[in-house]
Amino acid sequence: MATLEDVLSTIDAEQGAALDRLFALLAIPSVSAVPANFPDCARAADWLAHELDDLGFEAARHDTPGRPMVVGSAKAKTRDAPSLLFYGHYDVQPADPLELWTTPPFEPRLADGPNGKRILGRGACDDKGQLMTFLEACRAFRRNGGLPCNVTVLFEGEEETGSPSLPAFLTANAKALKADLALVCDTGMWDAATPAITTMLRGLAYEEVTLHAANRDLHSGLYGGAAINPIRVLARILADLHDANGAVTLPGFYDGVEELPEDVAEQWRGLDFDDDKFLGDVGLSVPAGEKGRTALEMIWSRPTCDVNGIVGGYTGAGAKTVLPAKASAKISFRLVGKQNPERIVQSFRAFVKARLPADVRAEFGSHSSSPAITLPANSEAVRRASRALEAEWGRPAALIGSGGSIPVVGSLKRELGMDSLMVGFGLADDNLHSPNEKYELTSFHKGARSWARILAALAA
């Protein structure tokens, strides 16, 4: 009977073929935010359904009001094995600004980096590279007699746009999806040498507001002074969202935000997070959040308000003396503790409306809304996964927070009552959501080996 070592050897032997498979998936521009790419999203879903089929899963694409889901399931080789639900997403962020990419975003390739070879392309890490680590582990088990656990796989195509179809899909397919534990591969390592299990996630409320003033764009000479400028109104509102100490001014914003428990604070101090390096790597030097907080607190345990995009008037080359009819901004709030996303959205909208002068009207839209998540850090699953990761990487796994949001973790808890084990192999410099996204070849290869070890550990 095949051993875990056999499975790991298969993964090692399959490295070239595994990379070919990942490149095929990366070449599909499955950008869920852009309607022109919706057919590509469907193509990526079909590719994954076919891949699962090839791995011996019973797999199918399931259409939703948005992008399709892919679900596949395979039985363990033994009876009474635990059941697992693995989650990943095949959709990717828009690639713009295209001119800042050094290689075409949807023409994946290998390049040399300081940590050895790296995989370049949109989605190389987030989340195509990550989800393929799990499928490669499954493939290696299949070549060696079968899976040690009952595995259901769920891939969605709307993670980057707030997962609008996910909650209803989970509820409608509860029977097929419910398992003892969910595995989510959409997070990072502590550093290039240290694996991590993520136990805290910030929530997210993402709003869009458009201010409308005149019924058309006006000549700024002929109307300037007399006609209200919606960019000016928007700038004032955005400026008012923070006070001089960097705190968010929305009424009730900090309701449900608690100070970090001393044991967690103590563990975080032990991580020796280097503020200077963290910021220095991206060309910054001073933590920009609330005064008196460390950078790690700012990104893991404190809420934020950020403007993710703003546009109004003429933005092309040169000058245009226009006084625009409208201006809009995308504004998101990262949430922690027990902050209530709906109440924060309401507070934000009231805040905007209270600042509208005569002749200006606000139009709102919501892109996503999910509360923060804190998972038990001392469960049996976390202990087993920690040992498996330590065996692969030669170092204990760090238990960390994440400033990002993974809506599925909240949905799985709410809709199916399941906890998630969040293990991933991304690094801070992977350029998620930026030009030149990459994934270390080591992350891809040892990631697959890590999942093989974790599956074996959970089955033991």
Next chain:
Amino acid sequence: MATLEDVLSTIDAEQGAALDRLFALLAIPSVSAVPANFPDCARAADWLAHELDDLGFEAARHDTPGRPMVVGSAKAKTRDAPSLLFYGHYDVQPADPLELWTTPPFEPRLADGPNGKRILGRGACDDKGQLMTFLEACRAFRRNGGLPCNVTVLFEGEEETGSPSLPAFLTANAKALKADLALVCDTGMWDAATPAITTMLRGLAYEEVTLHAANRDLHSGLYGGAAINPIRVLARILADLHDANGAVTLPGFYDGVEELPEDVAEQWRGLDFDDDKFLGDVGLSVPAGEKGRTALEMIWSRPTCDVNGIVGGYTGAGAKTVLPAKASAKISFRLVGKQNPERIVQSFRAFVKARLPADVRAEFGSHSSSPAITLPANSEAVRRASRALEAEWGRPAALIGSGGSIPVVGSLKRELGMDSLMVGFGLADDNLHSPNEKYELTSFHKGARSWARILAALAA
């Protein structure tokens, strides 16, 4: 010998052919702000040089560091006639947002409107329709024995981008261009029935600022809170530019701004400007400038600060959780009285720099800079032109201000010591710089007749 009546009859008889000529010029997308349209600018210049040639002018295209100039000259049929320099510009504003046009911007056509037929297309008024009124008057004189004045024509192709090549060109060609009086056709009527001569123009200083923060776009979950957001910094700076009463807060901004002389104020009151209609026509109701000023003061005699464009982060459809590396804005100041554009630009840049937090750097660019202009309202030329306009339209010409800027008027004064007579036939609802620009067919036809009368009056 042909009389003025003969000339006017020729203009009437030529209406259809005149429209064909204008449509040919309007079909050329000579957008000076957009590099892709530079060849179209050259085509428009060539078209005009050819047209002048056809009218018996000695004409040529003159290349500059930017878009070409066109200069043509023709002698009067009599000796000792006065010399005139006519100015117009063949470049047009960008047509975007294209989706708001009801007809393609560079496929000119006639349509019905409340004041009869109207000409639709980018540049229909500003300034192709306007400059062609003068050429049609010249054509009619040529058909009837020749021009009553010595006429030099100067067409530029950079008016919409701040006329960067103009001052040097005027200086280098002073001998050819210097005349007794300049005629500028780039302004409007008082209303559809009342002609106007413009004697006050606001100046313009147009700046662009880009704030740079991180060395790349960041994930707002992984960095949000700790990394400075340049949109937030920009919003704060823009919000700070006005106080609660609508006044501009730049130090020294109001230096050189004077209250209106009582005789001018009295004349303006006589114009019975209707604030409610002026704003109501564009969907607004409340004058948005400095408290305690009328809308007419706000647009003719008070300075402004407006944001003409802003962009940063993700501005496409849907959501992207990006924390952008940069954000930029185009900001223009309309100037009056003796405000000094250079000092205002310096004050603005210092204002921005004083508000930059750690890790944020500002990059500046200037798009144009010209002081305000006030011309003598009681000169012989103004009196003669007034009578000519009254003869054509049946009503006295209004002496008005304009909130817009026409850099050439200042340049002609500074470089060549010439005053300008500003007469034009645009209307407030012509959608200059907006989608669906139009020019009344009446403006085009009676505009040509008006110029014929003015040329005859100036020669008498």
